[in-house]
Amino acid sequence: MxxxxxxxxxxxxxxxxxxxxxxxxxGAVKNHVSGIDADCGGACACATCHVYVDPAWLxxxxxxxxxxxxxxxFALVTAPNSRLSCQIRVTSELDGLVVRIPVSQH
Amino acid sequence: MSHKLLxxxxxxxxxxxxxxxxxxxxxGAITLIGEEPYGPYQRPPLSKAxxxxxxxRERLFLKSDAFYREADCELLLNCRAAVLHRAQKTVELxxxxxxxxxxxxxxxxxxxxxxxxxxxxxxxVHYLRDIADVDELRKIFITGxxxxxxxxxxxxxxxxxxxxxxxxxxxVFEAMDRLMARSVSxxxxxxxxxxxxxxxxxxxLRTGVEAIEGNGKVERLRAxxxxxxxxxxxxxxxxxxxDELATHAGLASQDGIVVDRHGRTGDPAIFAAGDCTRxxxxxxxxxxxxxxxxxxxxxxxxxxxxxGKPRNYSEVPWFxxxxxxxxxxxxxxxxxxxxxxxxxxxxxxxxxIFHLRDGVIAAVESINAAPDYMLGKKWIGENxxxxxxxxxxxxxxxxxxx
Numbered sequence: 001m002x003x004x005x006x007x008x009x010x011x012x013x014x015x016x017x018x019x020x021x022x023x024x025x026x027g028a029v030k031n032h033v034s035g036i037d038a039d040c041g042g043a044c045a046c047a048t049c050h051v052y053v054d055p056a057w058l059x060x061x062x063x064x065x066x067x068x069x070x071x072x073x074f075a076l077v078t079a080p081n082s083r084l085s086c087q088i089r090v091t092s093e094l095d096g097l098v099v100r101i102p103v104s105q106h
Numbered sequence: 107m108s109h110k111l112l113x114x115x116x117x118x119x120x121x122x123x124x125x126x127x128x129x130x131x132x133x134g135a136i137t138l139i140g141e142e143p144y145g146p147y148q149r150p151p152l153s154k155a156x157x158x159x160x161x162x163r164e165r166l167f168l169k170s171d172a173f174y175r176e177a178d179c180e181l182l183l184n185c186r187a188a189v190l191h192r193a194q195k196t197v198e199l200x201x202x203x204x205x206x207x208x209x210x211x212x213x214x215x216x217x218x219x220x221x222x223x224x225x226x227x228x229x230x231v232h233y234l235r236d237i238a239d240v241d242e243l244r245k246i247f248i249t250g251x252x253x254x255x256x257x258x259x260x261x262x263x264x265x266x267x268x269x270x271x272x273x274x275x276x277x278v279f280e281a282m283d284r285l286m287a288r289s290v291s292x293x294x295x296x297x298x299x300x301x302x303x304x305x306x307x308x309x310x311l312r313t314g315v316e317a318i319e320g321n322g323k324v325e326r327l328r329a330x331x332x333x334x335x336x337x338x339x340x341x342x343x344x345x346x347x348x349d350e351l352a353t354h355a356g357l358a359s360q361d362g363i364v365v366d367r368h369g370r371t372g373d374p375a376i377f378a379a380g381d382c383t384r385x386x387x388x389x390x391x392x393x394x395x396x397x398x399x400x401x402x403x404x405x406x407x408x409x410x411x412x413x414g415k416p417r418n419y420s421e422v423p424w425f426x427x428x429x430x431x432x433x434x435x436x437x438x439x440x441x442x443x444x445x446x447x448x449x450x451x452x453x454x455x456x457x458x459i460f461h462l463r464d465g466v467i468a469a470v471e472s473i474n475a476a477p478d479y480m481l482g483k484k485w486i487g488e489n490x491x492x493x494x495x496x497x498x499x500x501x502x503x504x505x506x507x508x
Contacts, residue, residue, distance in 0.1 A: 022165060026165060029168070029169070030167070030169065030170045030173075031170060031172070032169070032170065032172060032173045032176060039398065039399065039402055040150075040398065040426065041148045041150055041151070041168075041398065043150065043426055043428065043433075044433075044476075045424075045426045045433070045435055045476075046424075047480065067433070067474075067476050070476040070477045070480075071476050071480065073477060073480070073505075074477070074480040074481075074484075
């Protein structure tokens with residue numbers, strides 16, 4: 001299990017255990033972390049699971065695929081540390097990862 | 107006494123309704139009735155990664171047990187709602203229990219359309235709708251086996267793609283003259299036909315299945331006057347709305363429980379959401395959609411109305427399908443459009459087709475072209491008028507078109 005901390009736009013912190021192999025999005029949705037909609041269930045088809053990754057953790061993440069990059073272009077208020085959480089597979093190396101959730105996904 | 111809300115059905119719409127009701131401040135009691143042994147789960151992966159075996163069952167579930175506990179939502183699983191007594195505001199379960207409600211939400215979904223030809227009852231004839239169906243199918247998904255797929259729609263073709271990956275010999279029988287005829291335009295059908303053929307799938311168009319034969323179990327199919335050997339049959343010929351609970355109680359259904367823009371049926375205490383409904387689409391005509399988007403959004407609008415904050419539903423519908431490494435994404439409804447614009451090159455396996463009606467963009471179909479899909483969806487929502495010449499010119503970046 002990797003411990004992942006989600007911080008909502010109003011500063012509420014929630015640390016949850018996510019099984020290796022699951023996506024960051026699944027870890028959030030199944031644990032009732034609010035602010036990640038993930039309407040398409042992880043198919044990289046809706047851009048509603050946008051998160052900001054703590055910059056210190058960016059190098060530890062797998063790079064964005066072309067489709068993630070393209071979809072991110074349509075998320076609201078993106079930044080260089082924006083990712084789609086459905087495309088980040090959790091591994092034990094990500095234990096301690098911190099991500100922030102935007103104000104809105106739509 | 108607290109307001110009692112009963113949800114019949116435990117799919118995508120039901121899960122969304124529970125979440126949205128609580129978000130919108132509904133503080134009554136919520137009970138959810140589901141026929142399957144499982145709480146709400148995602149169906150889209152069933153015909154894709156779950157069938158392939160790369161996605162565990164646990165990951166299908168939309169919410170954790172803790173979610174329902176925190177939302178104070180009681181789950182009654184393995185329960186079938188048998189009769190709706192509107193005058194008494196109760197739902198009678200198959201086991202005889204009666205549950206009262208103040209507000210009822212029907213999220214009963216659909217069931218598969220069954221094949222009616224001789225031999226359709228043989229062992230080895232499969233359908234794909236729920237977890238149990240796929241668990242059965244996976245047991246016999248063995249390299250070298252011959253699978254006959256009846257129906258060249260999303261389900262049939264997604265299963266074909268997985269079967270190829272698993273090393274099965276795949277034949278698809280489609281009665282119409284093209285694939286996914288109900289859902290995509292002809293050029294997209296033709297593109298996917300070429301892709302499946304290239305992957306090794308034998309495609310038989312204009313070929314209805316006449317009979318399935320075998321000694322106790324599937325051995326062969328008769329179709330178009332020919333005989334084809336097969337070890338198993340997968341039928342994907344569409345779904346029917348589960349509207350009987352509603353119609354037997356006198357609620358209107360026209361291939362889908364009729365709801366207004368708030369998701370309300372003819373009975374002010376009864377709402378319906380998802381695949382089981384027929385609503386007035388954003389183009390003004392009645393439509394029944396079979397998609398995750400509509401299940402999620404109608405559930406949200408029902409929750410708003412139930413929480414006393416009604417809003418009119420007019421979302422742009424969207425759909426997707428994954429076959430091989432191709433991501434098909436569709437937004438809007440391409441019916442009654444008069445002009446189609448191709449953007450990109452199908453040979454590059456990355457293109458989009460925009461459909462216009464009187465110059466206004468009505469639908470987009472994209473293959474491995476997410477930006478075209480995302481912008482197309484936005485434009486549809488804005489009823490945007492677009493110059494077809496600019497749209498077709500892929501030297502202009504998509505973001506600079508409108």
